Amino acid sequence: MPEAPPPIVIPTRAALFTGYLKIGMFGFGGVAAWARRVIVEERHWLTEREYAEILGLGQILPGPNVGNAAVMIGRRFHGLAGALLATGGLYCAPLIILVGLCLFYDRYGQAPAVAPVMNGIAAGAAGMVIGTAFKMAGKLKLRWDALAILLLATLAAAVLRVSLPLIVLVLAPVSIALSLRRAGLIGGAAAR
């Protein structure tokens, strides 16, 4: 379904903070799905492609991919203040909730008995993450060789349980070489 991409909106400092506050607060089971939804779909700070490229960079660096992306996106719009506001927004609500959970744990010696509810929410969150991956792959119209890399990464991580640093170390150079070759920047030999 081809749709005109909405105009890009440059967030104010306050918007950067509140946007990331929402990402952190709603991100049960991880924040990847909410980050893309807020940044690309709801607030139009970045296009699908720009966001995916920043996330890709955040993925190969150490640390959480969305956290790294928050630093880079914050810096892009408002320099150091932006990076601090985006990062602060992302972590502040979850940290407050965690302090509460820790106090509860210390007092009662076990995690609060919300396991069944959390398991149900976790199932919903799992679907959110899977749906987000499908949506990104579809909207970016990846070529067959890029799709092959995507599926290899999934297979290695989810089925074969290869360690993530190893996957990144092997697949990222191959994928970059393929992408450079597609752009006509290097010859066939280097791309395997």
Next chain:
Amino acid sequence: MTLILQILATFSILSLVAVGGANAVLPEMHRQLVELHGWLDDATFSQLYALAQAAPGPNILVASVMGWRIAGAGGMAAATFGMLVPSAILAWGVAGLTHRLRGAPWLKPAQGGLVPVAIGLILAAGITMAQASHSHGVMPLVVVAASTIMVWRTDYNPLWMLAGGGVLGAVFLS
């Protein structure tokens, strides 16, 4: 005080080897905290991991919970700071580098090459979460499927799906 500094140092190193985020660094975190330093036992480590999962936000905050357990509020601050700041500084530097290189013809294609790897690992994370929820029977898989389709094919707010999953969990899993 030395304990706090040790926590800070340990998590700073973990931060710099955490390629792939929280789930990738968990085995090394276990090795450091349980086996090398003996700060936590096995059961506590697992319980704290589950506790961190109950809160929203990036899973890397599992480090904060561990820090709390080891040395209270100061431990939590040291672990959180150590886990987040070194990798954030690295990301800051790389963002500056890509900004300086933005005219280079190879930058966009090279960055584009990372996209399929990133999406593939997101998909893998979702599948791993779905597998974990499957250990509670078939109902969670129905929620996973419904939520996948809702997020993929519609623009409805996924909060409804999370709320629905929570209600179904309370009714069918308890």
